[in-house]
Amino acid sequence: MKAHIQFLFCIIVCILLGLNNVKAQLVDQNIPLDTVQQPKTLKQNQIQQIDSLYDVVDAFKAINPIKNKNKENFSKKRSPISYLPNINYNPSIGFQIGVKAVGGVYFGDKKNTSMSVFATALNYTTKGIAVGYLFHDTYTKENNWNLKGSLHIAKMVGLDYGIGLGMPLENLTDEEQILNNPERIRYVNNYTVYGFSERIYKQLTDNLFLGAGIYIDLKRNIKTLGDFENTPLDVYSDRKGYNPHMNNNNGLMLNVQYMTRDNPNNAYKGIYSDIVLRANQTWLGSSQEGFQLLTDFRKYWQLSNYRPNHVLAFWHYGSFNVGGDQGYLDLPGTGKDPYARSGRGYTNGYFRGKSFAYTEIEYRFPILRNQFLSGVVFANMQTIDDEIGSKLFRQWQPAGGAGLRILFNKLTRTNLCIDYAFGKFGQKGLFLGLNEAF
Template sequence: MLSVQFTYGQEETYSDSLQEHNFVDKVIDVITFHGENVNIVTYPMAGFSEQEGFSAGLMPVFTFKEKNPEKRQNTRFNRPTTFIPSILVSTKGLFNVDASLIMFGLGKWNMYFTGVYQYVPNVYYGINEAVPSDTVNYFNRRFSSFGEVQYEISDTFFFGARYDIQYNEITDVEDTYLNATVEGYNGGFSMGIGPEIRVDTRDNIVYPTKGGLLAIAFTPYLSFTGNDYNFWYFFTEFSQFFSIKNNKNVIGVFAAFHMLDGDIPFYYLNTLGGSKRMRSIAQPNRFIDKNYYMAQVEYRRHLFWRLGVVGFAGVGNVYGSNGTNAFENVKYTVGAGIRFQLVEDMKLNFRIDYGFGNYDQQGLWLTTREAF
């Protein structure tokens, strides 16, 4: 394994506090609840995507305060506990209810959980088809829960387990191109659990300005645990962040490699697009396959008040089926985005990103948290 050394030095910083409240701040104050241990602010949601159409919903953001202020002052890492549920509907039939919880500070135990009920319109393009011979519209009804439980060996090294539980139901299939010959056509139950190692030196998990994250995990989905499909999943991801002159200018780099093998349902195959990775690919199922790699770089700039901007670029691919290889039909993305700080004393951002790339791809994303 590579040995990675992270160095910390003194640098100029800037305040995230918003001293002078304008009209928007006052409106946010109205929809914000300030409790003894938690702040809650509820935002409306709206957006548009090729997959879902126009969407609207609500998203309350819970941020929990550190009960021991001295603990926060005596650590170089800012790891707040946040809870973000949301509900979303769209003009193309999407109904989505989800919630994510990132929890730190339970002794040496740190946890991340997410739960989703989703009825989502989708398109099947085939597996890794550069030019699909046909496409099929369908709906996927999905109940899922994903989580990680980590034990803190040191303040930067964590060892634990990750789990993934899903039930998928494929409905309203409009064409015979998606049929019983495609693994996963009948949907089904999947449950995987396996070990994970993390090395996390990010100064702030919500908005890092220095440090990095290395994660390595292996998750088997075995028949004796009730799985309808028997397969395994391996992934490794790495990110690193650098400040330029001060914390207003941050460069982040990210690299990932994922591998699947076994009897893999098509909806579990690695997807290249989405709001966090190749942001030009608006329909995540456009390119799917067993293996996946990608790398991206992002420049983040805080402007003033709650506003910031980013520029990003990425390259990646999926491969492994139908004789495809890693360097055949490689995809790229370039784009830019706007950031709006949701919480006054935390750089938890609402983000609007637009990306475009080859294969006539472009995507517009409206969501929370940074891409990596």
């Protein structure tokens, strides 16, 4: 508790220092501080342009002993692709080493076409996880069509703490006690996964899209390490009629998307909303039929027109069961969102259940005027319905933290994110990655 109090004190100090720095820089430029109250008086040349920003590429150029003689053409040669030795750490995966590339490009006029982004990576971690993936989110000219897809192959090691929120429940059977796991016994599940998904959206009106897609997720060689007579995986699989050693999660998707955010990597303003009905289908090879409604809503408030990266961001993600069942490893929960970014403060899968809802708010503030360095502070909550005793929206588990942002590629607003977060049950850790959590 003392360590948490000290950390919270450090967060508050960082925020105050960041705000004081912002104030000092605005005063130095004779810019009024009440920018939110005076949006109509802003002039275009007062808002930061890309050329005034400073990122990691600029830093390497500055220290490069071989100077670029043609500096005027340097910005034209800049690549929208960010390459990064993917050295990472978080409590779910251990220490990670690999290579990652994140890029962005416009397939139309920036005024009416959203940025298309893609990512690829090959990683290995100290916990024996090996992952290779390709991902894309593509917008055609004037946003007429939007295609989202991914392909991944992974050897996974997943930490498992049962289902529910870790709260002791009364009048449980021996099997339900194993599933509830109030002692927070840590199980480790090994498996191999092969996954593919593709969605296609058609723009109906401005910013509103309707789409459909297909997904295939094959898990093989599933096993729990250690000498346990019964594990949550075994108990759940037996109760629901699943093979505990292999599972197919294949089906179709129907989607409705509304999007006004200005950048998918690091939004300053706007909304992103996606509603997906996933339908596991046995005729497509799924182990069982099941229906899950996924909701993803993100809202961004730009707090200053002079400092565009001064933002308040809100995220709500939900995965609600509307029929049938899911395999144990497919149950929604911490870090089970499509980008595995929810639940900073806990390991992936720390809470899981039949239905899951997650809410997070993050305050993003500038530190340096050229955006090379900025900061964030965030808090989140999770709730679960596990069919045993935990009820959705009645019990919650919180977490929070703070972090620094280093501008990695100013053309695509790609940040290198360094976060420290902590939750309950002694859960805490350092989280690193490219691009914002949401």
